[in-house]
Amino acid sequence: MKLDAISSSFQEINNRTDLVNQEKIRINFREYFTYAIRGHKSNPIHPNFCGNNCLDTSFCCAMIFAIDLKTNLLTNDNQCMLKQVVHSSNNITLENVNYNIRCRDELSDAFRVKFLR
DSSP, X not given: OHHHHHHHHHHHHHHHXXXXXXXXXXXXXXXXXXXXXXXXXXXXXXOOOOGGGGOSTTEEEEXXXXXXXXXXXXXXXXXXXXXXXXXXXXEEEETTEEEXXXXXXXXXXXXXXXXXX
């Protein structure tokens, strides 16, 4: 029984650490692309929702998929971003994290079915 409790405690600590690290990845992204992002988020547990921030045709709801190259931790987020920046920076590595950025409305139907249920 004690081993189960210890294992459960370690898992809880790992989950909290992952959440903190995911938020750091999101913060680093937002800091780097501040000039291109409209709006921001305040809840570190859930990815951002673009909402009405992206009604301007020069912006899109960008889906950001990130992987920490050291830990393989996956993170995703959504940001309202300038389309021109998304198109020119769609695959970029910052501080050992690879970011894949795509405008949500430009994703293929196959991708949407697989990842956006």
